[in-house]
Amino acid sequence: MTQALELYDITIIGGGPAGLYAAFYSGMRDMKTKLIEAKEELGGRLLIYPEKMIWDVGGITPIRCEQLIKQLIQQAHTFDPTIVLGQQISGLERLEDGTMLLTAVTGEQHHTRSLVLALGYGVMKMAKLDIEGAERYELTNLHYTVEQLESFRNKRVLISGGGDSAVDWANELEPIAESITVVHRREHFGGHEKNVKRMKESSVDVRTPYAVTRLHGNVSGDAIEAVSIAQINADGALMEETERLGIDDVIVNHGLRGDFGSIVDWGMDMGQWNINVNEKLATNLPGIFAAGDTANYLSKVKLIAGAFTDAVLAVNSAKLHIEPAAAKMAYVSSHNTKFKERNKALGVSEEDA
Template identity: 45%
Template sequence: MDVERETDIFDVTIIGGGPVGLFSAFYCGMRELKTKVIESAAELGGKVAFYPDKVLHDIGGVAAVTGAGLIGQVVRQGTMFGPDIVLGQRVEGLRRREDGIFELVCAGGETHWTRTVILAIGNGVFVPRKLEQPGAERFEGVNLHYSVDSLDRFRDRNVLISGGGNSAIDWANTIEPIAAKLTVVHRRTQFAGHESGVTKLLNSSAAVMTPYWLKEVHGDGGRVRRAIVEQTETGETFEMEVDEVLVNHGIRGDLGGLANWGLAFEEERIVVDARMETNIPGIFAAGDVTSHPGKLKLIAGGFMEGPMAVNSAKAYLDPDRKVEQIYSTHHEKLIAMRR
């Protein structure tokens, strides 16, 4: 398919509509780059949309913000300069024309044209790691959960959480004050979450069972009624009644067709240099999907990498012109918006 109009070609196309992708879109606007954002989900937000009620404390200058609150802020900021937003399309294929323009082909056959690409896809399309128990799927969406869409469903309930990472620890500390009873099971003796969160959990009213794993769930009428957990060292089992079960065994990412573009990978992450350049000229990356020395896997780290990728894209588009530093406090359009 050929481009019919020059207006179909964008300076930068950002693949991924999470916080890093949206902040990158904002910075593209500051640099006056014609920008498009393509997000495979039906809404913006990325992985953060999986935990709208979770409170984040590790974003500089923001003491506390919920996932939903952060999404609202980054969407407002990221769309400030009017980038073209495309939802519900998953980019799979990449072709480079003789004139250097990239053609991005989506799973549904849609094609987008761009001079540069910034990959801000996190771990790709997120899929929760589910219970490997036949029949467990019949309880999903009722009272077997892999994410939290509403805290109220856990209020005054007998809740079981399975998992030992940051997500499980954070949700345990959030749910504990409102649950009638909370039990946390983890297959290892030590938790993998941040120390402060683990300490808070261990000092709470929650019943913590380690090293145990969630072996079976049983119920009727589409609801889990009982759970069986097993001590990993002795094989001893324990049966408990439950009202709600939350499984936080992590998520796995699926990069789809991007894995076949010829990008250099290291442990399923895209290798970039200090300028966020990949091994393919004109393609840059930022956020969790990247691998480089000193990588900081935090949203705050991605907020630094995004503008670096944008500056590199700007230099790629105009190699004969030095890319000067730019600040929001001196930006004429932003100053005009505040008036």
């Protein structure tokens, strides 16, 4: 059965920033590449926040997530890798020749010489609002992401949560909404300090430590018209006294819950949220490397820029695993022969390149 499968030099599991850049960079390393994504679309966690502004990618001015995804996908296709969507990998079999056979939950198989795990924190699911009956409002005005800022114009919006996204949404919606109230269970916000400061100095009504205790539906029962909130005491318990706030929309950002599936049974050295690797981004299993949020090591940089660096290091290690005499890294694009013809197609002379 494995003889009929096409053998790839490198297989990348995960289609977020780290996986997409790994697919591009492996092309620079002349590797036959396959990328497998569990979802039906590429983008990873960025898909959850399509309108969120990204400021910290080197050389790129502030850009929305949805546009960054498009550009990453376009770049990933540069060297025509095989891209497979809608397959969650669960099984790993090491063959006699050292290559690996991967099996998806749906039964499809993939044959590879090396493997890069760019899974983020696994298959991500939004943590839902833990209030009885909340799900009935998900089709109307209870939201777990913000897809169109304009849909909240002149609305009274309550945001429950204190992470990066909750803070970013509060800042972006503050100029266009009638009012913004942020309810967070802790005094401290997990967002970037500069953004938290901006939120607190704006017209946003910040309630900490508070939690949403009840959703009040309208007459027809299909939308929320008010919420009850209560303060949390020093012991972490809700106080009995509540306050009722009239609202038009509720946005919930209580974090994500990741699931690595059967990969946790492969025998890798893992923490709760990621896989432990060395300075070469290698796991404890031969030929298997990790990149992006999946990888954990001492000098980890938890930025998209860091995910790109992880991808480069993991791919370089994968290249040396299957071809020990290979160069340690690819030539930079300005001196890489792979880009000469592509530069000509763009109308760029060799002198300018």
